[in-house]
Amino acid sequence: MNQIWIDTHCHLQLEAFGADLAEVVARARRAGVQAMITLGTDLASSQACVQLTERFPALFAAAGIHPSEVARAKAEDERALETLIRNHPAIVAVGEIGLDFYWDTTHWQAQYDWFGRMLRLAQRLDLPVVIHNRRAHREMTWFFQEQGIEQLNGVMHCFSGQVVDARFYLDMGLHISFTGNVSYPDFRNREVVKFVPLDRLLLETDAPYMAPVPYRKQRNEPAYLPLVGEAIARIHRLPVAEVARRTTENAIRLFSLPETVLQDHEGS
Ligand SMILES: [Zn+2]
Numbered sequence: 001m002n003q004i005w006i007d008t009h010c011h012l013q014l015e016a017f018g019a020d021l022a023e024v025v026a027r028a029r030r031a032g033v034q035a036m037i038t039l040g041t042d043l044a045s046s047q048a049c050v051q052l053t054e055r056f057p058a059l060f061a062a063a064g065i066h067p068s069e070v071a072r073a074k075a076e077d078e079r080a081l082e083t084l085i086r087n088h089p090a091i092v093a094v095g096e097i098g099l100d101f102y103w104d105t106t107h108w109q110a111q112y113d114w115f116g117r118m119l120r121l122a123q124r125l126d127l128p129v130v131i132h133n134r135r136a137h138r139e140m141t142w143f144f145q146e147q148g149i150e151q152l153n154g155v156m157h158c159f160s161g162q163v164v165d166a167r168f169y170l171d172m173g174l175h176i177s178f179t180g181n182v183s184y185p186d187f188r189n190r191e192v193v194k195f196v197p198l199d200r201l202l203l204e205t206d207a208p209y210m211a212p213v214p215y216r217k218q219r220n221e222p223a224y225l226p227l228v229g230e231a232i233a234r235i236h237r238l239p240v241a242e243v244a245r246r247t248t249e250n251a252i253r254l255f256s257l258p259e260t261v262l263q264d265h266e267g268s
Helices: 021-030 043-055 077-087 108-125 137-147 163-171 190-195 222-236 240-254
Strands: 005-010 033-039 059-063 091-100 129-134 154-156 175-178 201-203
Touching (some): 005 201, 005 222, 005 240, 021 222, 033 091, 033 222, 043 059, 043 091, 059 077, 077 091, 091 108, 091 137, 108 129, 108 137, 129 137, 137 163, 163 175, 190 222, 201 222, 201 240, 222 240
Parallel strands (some): 005 033, 033 059, 059 091, 091 129, 129 154, 154 175, 175 201
């Protein structure tokens, strides 16, 4: 085994993996991706994520209401999510939650409402949060300040902000993760990647989206995570092994993953 990697953000419950998930997980393991966190975007998909953790020991789950799903979410989903999380230790975070003013600008009030509820849920359950932020850095900063949230345990996923945004989130105690877009020739945020200290950096595929070069525009899968790590290593001018080791340590610490994920056991 070469490097050990952890894919901190993917959506393996989606239909894109309906036909060959066992193969996808096996390929990831062969690529050194020892653990994967699959994230729900609403109540039903969060339940589906939990079911996958029961089939595949390498999988962990996160449960939450994604900003693009707030219009369909029901008020009672919050309680159902809480029950789900309390009953399933394989759920290691509240996510995917956040604000998105790129895909959805009409339900902004519901977005703020659900984001606040999910942050409070994570606090009650003492779990980290996985935050989606698309075109909403100013609004999110404002929301945290307005809610009196000064420190937060979690990660800003698929980070798309500027250095000034990264600094704000890092000061709050958050981690920052990058996905396959760091490998694109037209990726503009190299200075942001460099700015994030290695002890706050996480890697993710966001599969089935955001496939790294040379798979761009194809279905992404966790086995491609090392390509994200290699792109980060080039930007930081560090050995790939160092990026793998540090980001894996960070993922284990943030999500309280069992140290057994470091063991090179065969199978699923
Ligand atoms: Zn996602």
